[in-house]
Amino acid sequence: MSVSAVIENGTTLVPIRSIFESLQAEVTWDQTTQTVTAVKDNFTLQLQVGSLVALRNGQPISLQVPGKIIESSTMVPLRFVSESLGAEVRWDEPSKTVVIQSKDLGSQEIIIQSAPENADPLYNKILQALLKADESITFDTTNRNQYGSTEKVIAVAEKVLQDHPYLNHTESFEIRINSGNSQQIKITFHYNFPSRDVREMNQAVDEKAREIIKRVIQPGMTELEKEKALHDYVVLNTKFDYENYQKGTIAKESYTAYGVLVKGVGVCQGYASAMCKLLPMVGIECRMMVGTGKTARGAEEPHGWNLVKIEGQWYHLDVNWDDPIPDQPGAIRYTYFNLSDQEIKKDHSWSEQPIT
Template sequence: MEPYYYSKMNKQKQIVYHSLMQGLTSLADEIKIPYLEGNELYDVFFQLRLDHPEIFWASGFKYKHYIDSSNLIFIPEYLFDKNKIKEHQKAMKARVEKLSRPATNYSEWEKEKYVHDFICENVRYDKLKKSYSHEIIGPLGQGVGVCEGIAKAVKVLCDALGVWCIIAICGNNPEKGIKYRHTWNIVKINGKYYHLDATFDNTLGKEETFGSEIRYDYFNLSDKQIFRDHEPVLVSVPKCEDGEHFYYKEKKLSFTKKEDVYKRALQTAKKGKIFTMHWRGGYLTKEVLDELIDIIQKAGEEKQKKAKISLNWTQAVLRFTFAEEIVMAEITMEDANEGERIDCR
């Protein structure tokens, strides 16, 4: 199967893509390629690394062009010296093989969940934004990463497990306070395309009240769902039109009736557990949200407890638990991906 972004390129760019692939793989100091304009060359280099995140050592480039020449001299910039790159290559190959081995016989959906859960359990967001956090060696080698590195790690693991996966990237939006572009994945499960944003799920659910429960607010979303809080993609990707198989609906944790929310809240208050649910009984307006909060609080009062509620409003996901020691209900607004202000440059 052709790499996704490669398949969208014209013949000239594909020739350059092949030359760069060969040169970067062999750790060449210079690579002779057919002439492209600077912005086109950047696009080919950038998209090659989206198709092949296992090439983690190529961080940038310069180029030389001689007048009247039909070629360019491409000069790669490497993250490490060549001996160190080879050490990291060996370590990353062994790491990916080890991580993927337990899930070899899983279904496609189970493999996707396995990769997602690994990220959420083992990778933390790198607020210092080290250079290697943009590559797979951050999440897979150091346990840290930014969205670009996390999306690349997801793709490498999905590739190893035979799950169709690409990396999607959107632009910034200063008017909304979104300073940097964001990166996530699109997967194909049972023949249908879905958005998977392990970074957003990884940044949710870190409050002390609720512990470190894995979240699935961005697991197998449709275009309609994901673009509620993601900007449009910079490069064309497959349409994700199925909105019926996202995680919470598959697990029967998506509700359309308020009485069902009330019943589950009563059970949660009785058992002293934490409960995460999705609301799809129409738009989650402020009025509907107030009603749901009142229902959850009422369930707690019946058990002489007060509600602690966490809300991801854009994705209509509520998480709640109950406690005896607080005087008033606590309601926390969650903001996935630190308000989308993550630097993925």
């Protein structure tokens, strides 16, 4: 979606065109009246920005929150739209995830992960910039205590990348802060690739992730079954970039979700980033761990893997080390599938506090 879903007064708002078209409705927009119309089968919905009343086949329906425009996208209440079009909507509070299931879509589900309530506005601004591969952003604020130094701004940017490692195509940030009655923060992003290429890579990852989920995730799967299905897909469809690893000539793409999901080649950071892209899309919390791994020869080297939350419990997941090296088509290991702190410490180490 062009803008992340947000929660306002307990109601999830989504970009209207994205959600309507996902439900196979035809969408038109009247700029003069600020009204969006969606037509699907025998349903016609009309909703005017700022109004608390929408029309369904000409009949008024009250809304808890009016439609509004955020970053040039028309945002509307998700549940009203989906249920009006005959879809079932489920809400998962722990992962802040909406699941929409429509009979007209067969056995497929639409899954939307919402932004946290009361999210940091600078965090959201940076996140949207990285999603669109913007070269720079400008952010105005009067909150000097929250953003009063370069270090504080960097901390926000690093938090975005920790939460969304699949967007990490940056070499560095350039930050300038102009202070007066208010503060203006300008962040320039220096990417590993031209910004147009990054934008295309992000789009390719989104499309591939949706394709994978459509292929391997079935309605009614448990969290564990979803995790295993995505783990297996990545192992079976990715080859560790072993030859370049040995030569010290690893391509930058191999460190990314793009390398793993789209090109089918990657190293540990790419595997972990790919899982951080896929798992939240099916409602599973996922984090990226950075530390060291002990090789078969006993040497320690930088390494990345995942933490996943399955049925309320955090586990370590190292998809990279479950992928045989050299590549063995059809082979899957589960040596590093959902390990406790104690179990994975035999050859992994990190500086953060244990999860159990």
